[in-house]
Amino acid sequence: MALLAAIFPSIEGSPEFDELIDRYPEALKNLFGIAEGASITSGAGFLDVELFSLMLPLLILVQAVGRGARTFAGEEDAGRLELVLAYPVRRRDAVLAKGGAAAANVIVLCVVAGLVILAFDPLVGLELDYGKLARLNLAGGAIRNIALNAAFLAADRDEPVRMAHLLQSARGEYLKLEKPLAEAEVGGWV
Amino acid sequence: MPPAAAIETSGLEKTYSGDVRAVVDLDLRVERGEVFGYLGPNGAGKSTTIRMLLGLIHPTAGSARVLGLDPQSHDPAVRKHVGYLPGDLRLSDRLTAREELESLGRLRGSVDEAFRDELCERFGVVLDRPIRHLSKGNRQKVGLVQAFMHRPELVVLDEPTGGLDPLLQKEVRELMRETAADGRTVFLSSHSLDEVQDTADRVGIIRSGRLIDVDAVASLRSRSLRHVIVRFGGPVDAAALAAIEGIRIVSSADSTVRLSAPETAMDALVKLMARHHVVDLVSEPADLEEIFLELYREADPAA
Numbered sequence: 001m002a003l004l005a006a007i008f009p010s011i012e013g014s015p016e017f018d019e020l021i022d023r024y025p026e027a028l029k030n031l032f033g034i035a036e037g038a039s040i041t042s043g044a045g046f047l048d049v050e051l052f053s054l055m056l057p058l059l060i061l062v063q064a065v066g067r068g069a070r071t072f073a074g075e076e077d078a079g080r081l082e083l084v085l086a087y088p089v090r091r092r093d094a095v096l097a098k099g100g101a102a103a104a105n106v107i108v109l110c111v112v113a114g115l116v117i118l119a120f121d122p123l124v125g126l127e128l129d130y131g132k133l134a135r136l137n138l139a140g141g142a143i144r145n146i147a148l149n150a151a152f153l154a155a156d157r158d159e160p161v162r163m164a165h166l167l168q169s170a171r172g173e174y175l176k177l178e179k180p181l182a183e184a185e186v187g188g189w190v
Numbered sequence: 191m192p193p194a195a196a197i198e199t200s201g202l203e204k205t206y207s208g209d210v211r212a213v214v215d216l217d218l219r220v221e222r223g224e225v226f227g228y229l230g231p232n233g234a235g236k237s238t239t240i241r242m243l244l245g246l247i248h249p250t251a252g253s254a255r256v257l258g259l260d261p262q263s264h265d266p267a268v269r270k271h272v273g274y275l276p277g278d279l280r281l282s283d284r285l286t287a288r289e290e291l292e293s294l295g296r297l298r299g300s301v302d303e304a305f306r307d308e309l310c311e312r313f314g315v316v317l318d319r320p321i322r323h324l325s326k327g328n329r330q331k332v333g334l335v336q337a338f339m340h341r342p343e344l345v346v347l348d349e350p351t352g353g354l355d356p357l358l359q360k361e362v363r364e365l366m367r368e369t370a371a372d373g374r375t376v377f378l379s380s381h382s383l384d385e386v387q388d389t390a391d392r393v394g395i396i397r398s399g400r401l402i403d404v405d406a407v408a409s410l411r412s413r414s415l416r417h418v419i420v421r422f423g424g425p426v427d428a429a430a431l432a433a434i435e436g437i438r439i440v441s442s443a444d445s446t447v448r449l450s451a452p453e454t455a456m457d458a459l460v461k462l463m464a465r466h467h468v469v470d471l472v473s474e475p476a477d478l479e480e481i482f483l484e485l486y487r488e489a490d491p492a493a
Contacts, residue, residue, distance in 0.1 A: 079280025083336075086244045086274040087297045088266040 129163065135185050136170065146173045163189045194258030196220045196344050196375035197243060201252035204238050212238040214399040216252065220377055222343075225370045227390035227407070228379040235399040236379040237277050240348050243377075244274055257343055270298075273337035277348035277379075279329060283322035287315050287332045294336045306339040313361060326353040334362060338369070345369060347378040351385060363389045383414055384475045414453055415476035421446045423467030434458045445469075450476060 084094045136143070149169035154161045167189045174181040197220035204213040213235045220226045230236050241247045243254055245261035245268065254261055259268045282290050291310070295301035310317060313331040316324055321332065330353050337345055345366075351359045366376045366389050380386045386393060387407045395403040417440075428442040428449075436455040440448040451459050463471070 079276075079278060080282060082246060082276055082278075083274070083280065083294075084297065085246055086269055086272065086276075087294070088268075088270040088299070089297060090264065090266055 129189070132163075132186075132189055133166065137185065138173075142173055142177065145176075146170050149173070193222060194255060196222045196224075197226075197254070197256055197377060199239075199243075199252065199254040202239070202242060202249050202254055203251040204235075204242060204247065205250045211399050213242070213249075216396075216401055218394060218401060218404075220375060222375050223370055223373045224391040225366050225376040225378070225389050227386035227393040228377060228396065229381070229383060229386060229393050230379075230396035231381055234396045236381075236396060237348055238399075239396070240277075240346055240377075240379060244272065244346065245269070271343035273340065273342035273345040275333045275337040275345075275347045275350055279333040281321050281329060281332060284320060286318050286320055287324070287328075288317040290321060290332060291336060291339070295339070298340050301340050305341065306335060309335045309339055309365075312365075313358065327355065327358070330354055331358070334365075338365060341372075342374065344375045344377065347376065349380060350378055351380075359385075382475075383410065387414070415450050416453070416456070416473045417448070417476055418451050418459070419446065419448050419470075419472040420463055420468060421470040422463075423469055426466055431459065431462060434462065 081094065085091065087094075136146075138146075146166060146169045149172060150161050150165040153165040153169060159165075167186060170186060171181055197218060199216050199218045202213060202216040202218070203211070205211050216239065218239075228236055228239070238247070242249050243256055243261055245263070248262060256268070257271055259265075261268055282293070285293065287310075291306060295303070295306065309315075313334060315331045315335060316328050321329060324332075330350075334350065337347065347366075351362055354362065366378070369376050370391070376389075378386070378390070383393070387410065390407050392404060392406055393410055394401055395405075422445040425445055426447065428439050428447050431437060431447060431449060432439045434451075434455050435458075436452040437459060438450045440450060442448070
């Protein structure tokens, strides 16, 4: 998780990266969950694409499979199982105990992932509705400016970044760009 | 009705993949309150027998009763009064010995913690480092404690003294004798007669899956062989040595004589050697295979 958060600043606001994504074959984009118009370079977009779409399920899958396999096939656990099976426990219980431990590990991982995301929330503003944010039709640089300004606005008020901050910041950016901010783009943000 | 034998098997067999006969037609009886040594060379079928006795694998034929109960039964009660130390001991590497023993204790239901702690101290168990950082000997100690800590009616030990220094081996032997003195039973497997003859009451010898002899240790002693190498101060006629009952000269060159001698011949041998100037004397136990060959040279048609 920290790794992804660290990578993000280098990708942030890069128009070249956006172009790269645009060129990805359709199927791959779907796999990554890159919705139409969404940008991998926006905070929420990035997390959505990398973490939720690919890395997190992958991570959980690897954990589950690994733990499950190690339940019996792993040297340490298989050997210890011989010891446990000579104890006054039902075979089923010995096996379930191991499986339960594996499941518990996966659950813990999910909880930890959730907590980390929550912790990062103030940084990348995940209570944000990224689906709605994705409706903005902007270049990467502008997105970065909006994000940054929203962050400053929020910091000023000692609050986590919310949709309201982004709205205000977006309005400011659009003014700079001398573009009108359509209702279709920001409707329902606040 | 008297209590059932500690272990009783009838025609017990285990065959793998159609033609690997690991255990063949085993009729074994171990009485309560005895220390029984199950002896055989590597690959003889010792561990396979033990696994069947504990219900870890199914026999291909025959039956077994442990403390009067069928080990193949799914009822966990069958294993309540048995303690087991596997030949290939694996523990929860990530835990400390203390945590692992507590965890295993919970698996048993309840355990006399004072006795468990006493055992830990007696063996010098390293309690508070992760098990994966412990040496083989230190892990073995943890294995020994978990096998004895609940004072089981029957303790099954598969090659228990591997990796242990002689002092510790002595402690283990003493614990086994104490267990038997308490009316409980110890069944241990080993490939070394020497290791077993100080502790066991009776010994069963298994070779290629078959039980070829069951005997009181005392009578086996008379058969156990030593390889003796003597270096004399000058040339010596080995004929006098060869004349001693049971002695077999292997080689004799200049002043060095190599021979094999059973325990019964030791006294006569030493007294004869003492008449000459002895420079060096080495005596080591012959391995079990050789003893078997010696024992069954006539009886065994395959030899």
